[in-house]
Amino acid sequence: MKRIPTTVFSEWAAIGRDERMAKGHEVAVKSMLDYALKGLDHYNFIDAGCGNGWVVRLVKAHTGCAAAAGVDGAQMMIEKARSIDPTGAYFHADLSNWAPTKKVHVVHSMEVVYYLSNPKAFIANVYKNWLKEDGRLIVGLDFYKENTVSHSWPEDCGVSIMQLLPEATWVGFFKEAGFRNVQSWRVDAKENWAGTLVITAVK
Numbered sequence: 678m679k680r681i682p683t684t685v686f687s688e689w690a691a692i693g694r695d696e697r698m699a700k701g702h703e704v705a706v707k708s709m710l711d712y713a714l715k716g717l718d719h720y721n722f723i724d725a726g727c728g729n730g731w732v733v734r735l736v737k738a739h740t741g742c743a744a745a746a747g748v749d750g751a752q753m754m755i756e757k758a759r760s761i762d763p764t765g766a767y768f769h770a771d772l773s774n775w776a777p778t779k780k781v782h783v784v785h786s787m788e789v790v791y792y793l794s795n796p797k798a799f800i801a802n803v804y805k806n807w808l809k810e811d812g813r814l815i816v817g818l819d820f821y822k823e824n825t826v827s828h829s830w831p832e833d834c835g836v837s838i839m840q841l842l843p844e845a846t847w848v849g850f851f852k853e854a855g856f857r858n859v860q861s862w863r864v865d866a867k868e869n870w871a872g873t874l875v876i877t878a879v880k
């Protein structure tokens with residue numbers, strides 16, 4: 678039986694699988710952050726689908742970062758984030774209907790947006806309600822059409838909502854939301870692995 682993503686990931690946090698997942702995402706995330714944060718000073722940052730909050734804590738340690746927050750729909754992920762970093766800003770919410778009270782310069786999201794039932798609406802909502810003018814959205818995806826080895830994951834992980842879309846569709850979602858300078862590339866591609874698809878653009 679398949680279950681909704683946030684239920685599965687809450688369980689992953691409870692059994693410590695969040696840490697292995699974070700390790701697996703590290704190479705791609707570091708390259709995404711290098712790109713998105715380059716030259717920024719005094720910026721505000723949100724990790725959409727932050728898991729145990731490891732990226733929030735990494736970014737908070739940068740000297741140029743004014744504030745970093747994380748949002749996740751899995752209760753146990755947020756509890757874990759708060760237990761590691763009790764003064765951190767971690768919100769337990771569904772990304773499909775959440776927005777920050779104050780708009781930010783950078784929204785980062787690794788391995789999250791295909792779990793949403795309407796990723797196109799989410800990207801449009803980030804554009805409209807999360808980002809300041811000239812703010813950047815950067816998204817990393819391992820589950821996408823061109824990465825054929827990922828196609829079995831919904832069965833392997835028992836997750837009910839996983840949108841298998843090609844790169845061109847993801848790029849289209851950014852353009853249709855109104856983003857400019859939409860760029861995409863793959864990080865760490867190798868044999869039998871098309872790499873992490875990174876899509877980024879500016880408001």
Ligand SMILES: C[S@@+](CC[C@H](N)C(=O)[O-])C[C@H]1O[C@@H](n2cnc3c(N)ncnc32)[C@H](O)[C@@H]1O
Pocket residue numbers: 682683686687698699702725726727728729748749750751754770771772773786787788789792793
């Ligand atoms: C593959 S994990 C990635 C976590 C983190 N970004 C990382 O790299 O370690 C996907 C995360 O997205 C969250 N998520 C999935 N659907 C969500 C939704 N509708 N609202 C909020 N969070 C969601 C899950 O709870 C999970 O923590």
